[in-house]
Amino acid sequence: MKYVATFLVLFTSYVLLAGFHVQELMLGALVSVILTIILAKLVNYTIDYRFPVKLLVFIFAYLPIFTWQLILSNIDVARRVLSPKIPLNPGFVKIKTDLKGDFAKLTLANSITLTPGTLSVDVKGEYLYVHTVDVKGKTPEENREFISAKFEKVLGGIFK
């Protein structure tokens, strides 16, 4: 299963970069097979029969939230940068996450980095350490409400 997952990722990237021609598909498959044999033992993700469903949920439930938050955060940056006196109340806070698995945590940390006023610095066990421009809560639970709750709901449904 690991081999299939690696092959699919490599082949998809190749075809997207090279285009849909018969020669390119054949060469891409050959290169992907060779690379799969070399690389598969370094890979620690896998796919199963629910993968297409998860991908659809990811694209239609998660990406709109993510894009909207990214635009909001850029407006926030613009507001801070262009105001004469920059409003800041910075601090490092710790929040707890229920997500298991490396890829889920990576997605959550990346989402936090790209949302308004927060930047994830480190992950340790089930805690994320986040730098925020405007500290709102005192405890990890309060901060979780402000920072990661909206993503955890969606991501929790995708990565179990």
Add this chain to the structure above:
Amino acid sequence: MEIVSYIFMIIGGLFYLLGGLGVLRMPDTFDRIQAGTKATTLGAFALLIGIGIANPDWLLKSFLIIIFIALANPIGSSALAKAAYKSCELPKNLVQDDLKELFGGEDNGSN
């Protein structure tokens, strides 16, 4: 169609400009990293979508580049922030510092 693509490219350029201004104007390292990361991520997205619309052959390629940027840009900024926390002097106006328990105290030699 061409006009739409130019609008996207101009938006991307504007966000890059904002990111540069943010890096100049923000008072400490971490706020600079924040401004830089966000503005350049959305700026790159808008630019690449604009290029993809202007030249539909490249649309899939630009989406692939967008995926790579979306994965790599936040990771890079996290690594920068972690390194800055370990090596630089912290800003004076911190309200709260939970990261201290992870590394920063003298009792923690493993990091």
